[in-house]
Amino acid sequence: MKLATTVQMAAAALQTNRVRTALTALGVIIGVGAVVTMMAIGAGAQSRVAEQIRSLGSNLIIVLSGSITAGGVRLGSGSQLTITEDDARAIQREVTGVDVAAPVIRGGVQVVFGNSNWSTALQGVTPEYFRARDWDVTSGRALTQDDQDTAAKVTVLGQTVADNLFGATDPVGQTVRIKAAPFTVVGVLSRKGQSTRGEDQDDTLMIPLSTAQKKVLGTSQANARSVATILVKVADPARLGEAESDIRRLLRERHHLQPGQDDDFATRNLSEILASQEAASRVLSLLLAAVAAVSLVVGGIGIMNIMLVSVTERTREIGLRRAVGARRRDILGQFLLEAMFVSLAGGLIGIVGGIAGSYAIGYIFEWSVLISWSAVVPAFLFAAAVGVFFGYYPARKASRLKPIEALRYE
Amino acid sequence: MRPVRGGAGLESPLIETRQLGKDYSLGDHVVHALRDVSVTIGAGEMVAVMGPSGSGKSTFMTILGCLDTPTTGQYRLEGRDVSGLDDDQLSAIRNRRIGFVFQQFNLLPRITAQGNVEMPLLYRDVPARERHERARRKLEVVGLATRAEHRPSQLSGGQQQRVAIARALVNDPVLLLADEPTGNLDTRTSAEIMAVVQALHRTGLTIVLVTHEPDIAQYAQRILSFRDGELVGDEPVQNRRDARAA
Numbered sequence: 001m002k003l004a005t006t007v008q009m010a011a012a013a014l015q016t017n018r019v020r021t022a023l024t025a026l027g028v029i030i031g032v033g034a035v036v037t038m039m040a041i042g043a044g045a046q047s048r049v050a051e052q053i054r055s056l057g058s059n060l061i062i063v064l065s066g067s068i069t070a071g072g073v074r075l076g077s078g079s080q081l082t083i084t085e086d087d088a089r090a091i092q093r094e095v096t097g098v099d100v101a102a103p104v105i106r107g108g109v110q111v112v113f114g115n116s117n118w119s120t121a122l123q124g125v126t127p128e129y130f131r132a133r134d135w136d137v138t139s140g141r142a143l144t145q146d147d148q149d150t151a152a153k154v155t156v157l158g159q160t161v162a163d164n165l166f167g168a169t170d171p172v173g174q175t176v177r178i179k180a181a182p183f184t185v186v187g188v189l190s191r192k193g194q195s196t197r198g199e200d201q202d203d204t205l206m207i208p209l210s211t212a213q214k215k216v217l218g219t220s221q222a223n224a225r226s227v228a229t230i231l232v233k234v235a236d237p238a239r240l241g242e243a244e245s246d247i248r249r250l251l252r253e254r255h256h257l258q259p260g261q262d263d264d265f266a267t268r269n270l271s272e273i274l275a276s277q278e279a280a281s282r283v284l285s286l287l288l289a290a291v292a293a294v295s296l297v298v299g300g301i302g303i304m305n306i307m308l309v310s311v312t313e314r315t316r317e318i319g320l321r322r323a324v325g326a327r328r329r330d331i332l333g334q335f336l337l338e339a340m341f342v343s344l345a346g347g348l349i350g351i352v353g354g355i356a357g358s359y360a361i362g363y364i365f366e367w368s369v370l371i372s373w374s375a376v377v378p379a380f381l382f383a384a385a386v387g388v389f390f391g392y393y394p395a396r397k398a399s400r401l402k403p404i405e406a407l408r409y410e
Numbered sequence: 411m412r413p414v415r416g417g418a419g420l421e422s423p424l425i426e427t428r429q430l431g432k433d434y435s436l437g438d439h440v441v442h443a444l445r446d447v448s449v450t451i452g453a454g455e456m457v458a459v460m461g462p463s464g465s466g467k468s469t470f471m472t473i474l475g476c477l478d479t480p481t482t483g484q485y486r487l488e489g490r491d492v493s494g495l496d497d498d499q500l501s502a503i504r505n506r507r508i509g510f511v512f513q514q515f516n517l518l519p520r521i522t523a524q525g526n527v528e529m530p531l532l533y534r535d536v537p538a539r540e541r542h543e544r545a546r547r548k549l550e551v552v553g554l555a556t557r558a559e560h561r562p563s564q565l566s567g568g569q570q571q572r573v574a575i576a577r578a579l580v581n582d583p584v585l586l587l588a589d590e591p592t593g594n595l596d597t598r599t600s601a602e603i604m605a606v607v608q609a610l611h612r613t614g615l616t617i618v619l620v621t622h623e624p625d626i627a628q629y630a631q632r633i634l635s636f637r638d639g640e641l642v643g644d645e646p647v648q649n650r651r652d653a654r655a656a
Binding site: 002012016319321327330402 | 472475477478497498501502504505506510512514516518520521529530532533534535577581
């Protein structure tokens with residue numbers, strides 16, 4: 001028998017029992033809808049975690065000054081300023097895949113405006129820093145190369161510092177005192193929030209690196225150009241490890257370290273934190289999808305159940321069809337198609353419902369949801385497979401009935 | 411478009427069975443539903459098969475109708491041995507060569523008379539338009555052309571059985587098998603149905619009629635009697651009844 005005829009027959013059979021067909025499909029609708037919704041929520045959570053981590057600097061390598069050993073006591077990272085501005089420049093110039101390398105020195109300072117004061121972390125930075133951290137100003141301007149070249153007494157404030165010193169007034173253009181020296185506030189940074197360690201990243205202020213070295217923090221006696229850290233931004237996060245080992249090789253060379261000698265610097269990156277958090281959210285979304293898939297399987301069992309009832313109910317019809325010439329595969333095809341119809345229709349409605357549900361959840365709970373074809377298409381195919389899988393047993397049962405016994409079935 | 415009746419011609423009978431036997435195993439012991447049945451039915455004959463329940467007449471009809479295969483012996487339909495055919499081949503024979511009429515009519519309740527008559531044509535991929543025409547013509551033959559769009563529940567018992575006869579005829583079979591066709595009908599309606607059957611017989615169709623009512627058997631030309639699975643009688647009908655007279 002032609003497929004088109006079988007399709008018509010299956011459709012007609014389903015139409016005669018509309019309520020039952022709808023209830024059978026409901027299991028699949030809920031299953032597919034749940035899979036689509038759960039995967040959208042999972043993917044949304046995953047992308048949000050990734051975005052958060054990226055804002056902290058997922059593609060950053062932090063180069064720290066090494067430790068010195070004085071009389072057998074190792075004084076810890078940064079106790080000796082072994083890396084320099086020139087190292088930063090060399091990294092940016094020579095290591096492939098590096099976007100920018102920003103040298104930084106730090107120190108705690110008290111900053112005064114009028115009769116209020118605030119203690120915070122001062123960072124001496126070059127203009128590259130803002131690019132390395134993807135950090136913009138909300139008002140005024142960032143530090144420029146000109147500020148750096150002239151060692152200008154200008155500063156850019158973090159939000160926390162700006163709030164504490166100025167409250168509601170606009171800090172831009174005002175003068176603050178840092179270690180008794182007057183600095184003009186040229187900009188306020190955008191809010192960055194907490195770091196992965198829970199530190200307030202906005203409790204800081206920035207001045208040009210040259211100004212910090214010459215006028216505020218002073219310089220190391222060993223090397224006037226040395227810095228505490230270099231932030232290296234890599235263009236492609238996937239090449240982070242490669243860039244890190246290139247940097248290590250370059251710095252060992254520049255610092256004239258012999259093979260076997262310890263590094264006099266250290267490198268860190270956030271990629272491991274990123275990887276573990278992404279893994280956690282991936283497990284979460286897999287778990288959600290698995291729970292939803294279980295409901296889809298339950299829907300499939302619903303189909304099988306109803307199809308078995310239907311086969312029993314229609315035993316005489318099957319016997320008659322066999323008597324007038326239906327082959328086993330005609331009967332098999334008819335019942336299999338009925339099951340597939342239900343599951344495919346259920347799958348389509350479930351997808352529409354799932355997408356609507358995802359947006360509704362995203363809107364009501366203000367969660368980010370992400371619907372992708374890579375979730376929708378497999379959910380639909382899975383529904384079709386459920387139809388075939390759970391429809392096959394009843395259909396086979398129908399096709400195996402002996403015509404004469406089926407005809408005489410009461 | 412008359413069917414090719416008795417493809418092997420007059421030389422070979424339409425139906426020929428030799429030592430036909432059918433066994434069923436019920437647990438430990440074997441039931442011989444049919445034993446050593448050898449019978450020949452020529453093309454164009456009208457034969458009644460009689461016997462009490464459990465006599466084997468239904469089993470005999472089941473095998474004649476290719477709904478089941480014999481355990482032993484041989485069954486030739488139109489000169490062709492069908493005892494050893496596989497399920498698909500038997501389906502094809504049922505579809506093209508044999509028409510069935512049952513006691514319970516066995517119409518599909520949710521489709522029209524027309525749809526019911528068309529149903530066997532679905533299994534040989536007849537285009538929709540030809541299906542409609544052929545079904546309409548067979549409904550005319552049984553006198554129900556005006557009821558084509560009615561559902562079985564809207565028809566009387568006699569009308570339902572006539573739809574079933576039209577369905578049996580739609581593939582222009584060589585053999586019409588009627589299993590207690592009047593079993594669910596009153597006397598008058600039974601006579602009407604038998605008139606239709608006899609009219610078909612007059613057009614040359616071979617008819618095998620299974621019944622336990624002697625009255626009905628009298629409409630046939632010849633009566634085969636079964637008892638305990640064996641053929642115990644094969645006699646011509648003396649005073650054949652004509653349903654037109656009733």
